[in-house]
Amino acid sequence: MSIFSFMFKNGKQQQVKTLPQLLQIFKQSSDFATVEFQTNGYHFCISYFDSLIDPKLLQQQVICRLQRDLSSYASLALEDLQQIIPVQRIEVTADVEMIEAKLLKGFAMIQLKGVADHCALVNLASENLGLRPNNDSENEFSVVGPKVGFVENIGTNLHLLRRQIVTPHLVFRELTIGSMSQTKVVIAYIDGIVNEQTLQTVVQRVSEIEFDIMFDTSLFEQILSDNSSSPFPSFVSSERVDKIVYALIEGRVAIFSDGSPYVITGPSTLFDFFTSPEDYYLPWLLGSFFRLIRMIGVMFSILASPIYVAVLTYHYEMLPKDLLGPIIFSRSNVPFPPILEVLFLEITIELLREAGARLPTKVAQTLGIVGGIVIGQASVEAALTSNILLIIVALGALASFTTPIYKMSNTIRFIRFPIILFAACWGGIGIVFAACLLLIHLGKLQSFGSPYLVPLYPFRVKDFADSFIRSPYHLTVKRPSYLRPLTLWRYDPKKAKKKKDIDE
Amino acid sequence: MKRALYFMLVALLVLSGCKSSRIVDQIQIIHAMGYDVKNGKYTGTAIYPTFKQGPMTKPDILTTESSTTYDLIPRLSSKSALPIEEGQIRLVLFGQQFAKQGIAEIVHSLARNNKVGSHLQLAVSKGDAEELLRITAETTLSDTLYLSNLIEQNIREMNLPKTNLHIFLYNYFGKGRDPFLPYLEKKGDTVKLEGLALFKYGHYVGRIDLRKSFLVKLLLDETKNGVYQLPISQNEKKGRVLLENLFAHSHYSLKKGSSPVIDIHLRIRASIRDYPMWLDLSGQRSFQKVSEQMEKKLNQDITNLLSFFQKKGVDPLGIGDFVRSKTRHWDEEAFYKQYRHLQIRPHVKVDIVQTGIGE
Numbered sequence: 001m002s003i004f005s006f007m008f009k010n011g012k013q014q015q016v017k018t019l020p021q022l023l024q025i026f027k028q029s030s031d032f033a034t035v036e037f038q039t040n041g042y043h044f045c046i047s048y049f050d051s052l053i054d055p056k057l058l059q060q061q062v063i064c065r066l067q068r069d070l071s072s073y074a075s076l077a078l079e080d081l082q083q084i085i086p087v088q089r090i091e092v093t094a095d096v097e098m099i100e101a102k103l104l105k106g107f108a109m110i111q112l113k114g115v116a117d118h119c120a121l122v123n124l125a126s127e128n129l130g131l132r133p134n135n136d137s138e139n140e141f142s143v144v145g146p147k148v149g150f151v152e153n154i155g156t157n158l159h160l161l162r163r164q165i166v167t168p169h170l171v172f173r174e175l176t177i178g179s180m181s182q183t184k185v186v187i188a189y190i191d192g193i194v195n196e197q198t199l200q201t202v203v204q205r206v207s208e209i210e211f212d213i214m215f216d217t218s219l220f221e222q223i224l225s226d227n228s229s230s231p232f233p234s235f236v237s238s239e240r241v242d243k244i245v246y247a248l249i250e251g252r253v254a255i256f257s258d259g260s261p262y263v264i265t266g267p268s269t270l271f272d273f274f275t276s277p278e279d280y281y282l283p284w285l286l287g288s289f290f291r292l293i294r295m296i297g298v299m300f301s302i303l304a305s306p307i308y309v310a311v312l313t314y315h316y317e318m319l320p321k322d323l324l325g326p327i328i329f330s331r332s333n334v335p336f337p338p339i340l341e342v343l344f345l346e347i348t349i350e351l352l353r354e355a356g357a358r359l360p361t362k363v364a365q366t367l368g369i370v371g372g373i374v375i376g377q378a379s380v381e382a383a384l385t386s387n388i389l390l391i392i393v394a395l396g397a398l399a400s401f402t403t404p405i406y407k408m409s410n411t412i413r414f415i416r417f418p419i420i421l422f423a424a425c426w427g428g429i430g431i432v433f434a435a436c437l438l439l440i441h442l443g444k445l446q447s448f449g450s451p452y453l454v455p456l457y458p459f460r461v462k463d464f465a466d467s468f469i470r471s472p473y474h475l476t477v478k479r480p481s482y483l484r485p486l487t488l489w490r491y492d493p494k495k496a497k498k499k500k501d502i503d504e
Numbered sequence: 505m506k507r508a509l510y511f512m513l514v515a516l517l518v519l520s521g522c523k524s525s526r527i528v529d530q531i532q533i534i535h536a537m538g539y540d541v542k543n544g545k546y547t548g549t550a551i552y553p554t555f556k557q558g559p560m561t562k563p564d565i566l567t568t569e570s571s572t573t574y575d576l577i578p579r580l581s582s583k584s585a586l587p588i589e590e591g592q593i594r595l596v597l598f599g600q601q602f603a604k605q606g607i608a609e610i611v612h613s614l615a616r617n618n619k620v621g622s623h624l625q626l627a628v629s630k631g632d633a634e635e636l637l638r639i640t641a642e643t644t645l646s647d648t649l650y651l652s653n654l655i656e657q658n659i660r661e662m663n664l665p666k667t668n669l670h671i672f673l674y675n676y677f678g679k680g681r682d683p684f685l686p687y688l689e690k691k692g693d694t695v696k697l698e699g700l701a702l703f704k705y706g707h708y709v710g711r712i713d714l715r716k717s718f719l720v721k722l723l724l725d726e727t728k729n730g731v732y733q734l735p736i737s738q739n740e741k742k743g744r745v746l747l748e749n750l751f752a753h754s755h756y757s758l759k760k761g762s763s764p765v766i767d768i769h770l771r772i773r774a775s776i777r778d779y780p781m782w783l784d785l786s787g788q789r790s791f792q793k794v795s796e797q798m799e800k801k802l803n804q805d806i807t808n809l810l811s812f813f814q815k816k817g818v819d820p821l822g823i824g825d826f827v828r829s830k831t832r833h834w835d836e837e838a839f840y841k842q843y844r845h846l847q848i849r850p851h852v853k854v855d856i857v858q859t860g861i862g863e
Contacts, residue, residue: 312527312528313526321592321594324528325553328533329555332555338527421516422516426516
């Protein structure tokens, strides 16, 4: 329960029953405005939240039209406003709860004197006010390919998606989540591809969320995940349009939330976190090579410093004879055991990263230079660490940043610390033990009820086509079978193979 | 589940105290160990690198005496500031006297030691092992790995057949084969590889020179290196050619019967690296003649070598093992009783592939 929970309870108790009561509450706020005017003998009263509506719309589309076009009507009913005001979906209602909700979303309420409790609700919300209009997907940058990213406005996001997937089977299912934020949440999927059971799980889980304010989709990620105490992210979240489109056509489900530029897709597997859109834009040979480099980088990042600790503390037998001299010499003045040396450097790098992420970009650059070069060099010269370790730790940190998804790279940075401790306590056996624990955990992990380690466990030979390597497109015409899509073929491979040459 | 997790965490912290850590810069890593025997007393010599000045090593030597071989390393520890660890040992050197007495105890101990690798080199020195190790440590060589590198280099590029602890143990424990080791000798202020030391039941029994060890190399395994000098004559001129082995392959076959015969087919693809100016290698026929001469000489040398082995009663080539693999109910004792009179016929075929850049 959050700290806002007491307000939530109070709100429930003071339930608004009538329109005047509602207006009474609204009028406590200084940005709630009421405009009254007479034209053609009709007395209008327009109420709205000044901070939510677009004043231009109010002037041009509502007040101006009412003053100009009203003369042609003999007797005016609220329902006739739709003909006068060129704004879509004007609703006439007496439902107080609905009025409350709509006013808070940026609608204007038009009351006509004489018509007691009914009123018309006109949508005048200024949707993009204060929001950025576009996103260059700088956090998930790729050199090749489109650079369009999602923004904070869900309408724009859905528009971007629909423009790419031109089919009536693309379905948006809207829900409202959050007792205080009333956030619009959209579950997107492609009907006829997505597995019914998966979809049902997603819809059920999303609709059962109880929370006050949904700040971001990363909250969804934590609330929806099958094992919320796992360090591994259960769902891929991305701000890139192409990535989400690709997930949808494979048969996954995407969850949009208003106010969040990140969209989460699920069910996800471990391999999804190491694929970059660029893999698909480059020829398959290059794409596969860079993907392998990325995976080796991750292994290196997780294991390099634990192996350093284990070998230097317990297994000196394993050192190659040519490496023995440099390692012993570089350590000969260091007063700490390898574990403290490693923790010192690892935590230094963590500090640098954390400081760099919190500071403005310009300062962060300076900090990187000061931290990376000066502290690194000085700590070696002060004999606090050995320079070989400095290289290993720096490479490990570098390798962890090759992961395209930020959340996964955080996970990788985190899980090496327990492994370092295991290595310091038990040496090589400790590393193996920790790796076993990790594998057991990954094997048990699920994402929307589908296994996380697929295609390795459970073993699916056919789905290896797009895992360690990015196979050429003619080998990936089938959707991954572990998602159990309703239609397996992405397109007709025979048609694709047909060469339409002139001499045919 | 949770209880198991707590248990593991507690075990992690508690049990980690049980394991003694050996931090790499807080131990004395031995690179080579020498064993000698003098007047019934054993001497152990350990050579180890020190890294205080820089990544370049400065070797140091520790020696100690004892009446048994077992406590040589513990006794070395009593002279050392840091605990002595033999996990990086690359060479065990036996003095000739020690080797004559038998190296079985040391070898058994090495075979069971889980710290040493099977790539460890064993070798025999002509004089004292200590003397040789002192040369590598105290002269300009100044390299703790000098001797092991010397042996490895000669295995890789030159005439020494492949040896290491693993191969030694295979030959030592295997039925129908005898081990051999590189034989080193002091030459002034340097060390020279002088051939192979032959063993029988773990005792040194004799040696052959480096030239002959090339023949052993040819007969033992597929090899791609080594050089051999052969006499050559053409038009009544006499000289020598240097044969460089490019690829050699030996094949053994056994003719059973009351007096069994072993044929060794040896095929050498070679290049002639150096030859006298007058030697005419231009035509197919002169080529043929040269290689025929070579084959004849090689056959002769191999026959001599084999009869030397037979006279000594040693079997470094594993001929007994080969016969065992072809014979049901092979009897080791009976075989070696008639080993001396066993007929072994080499058939060498030399293909000259290159003679260097020419027309």
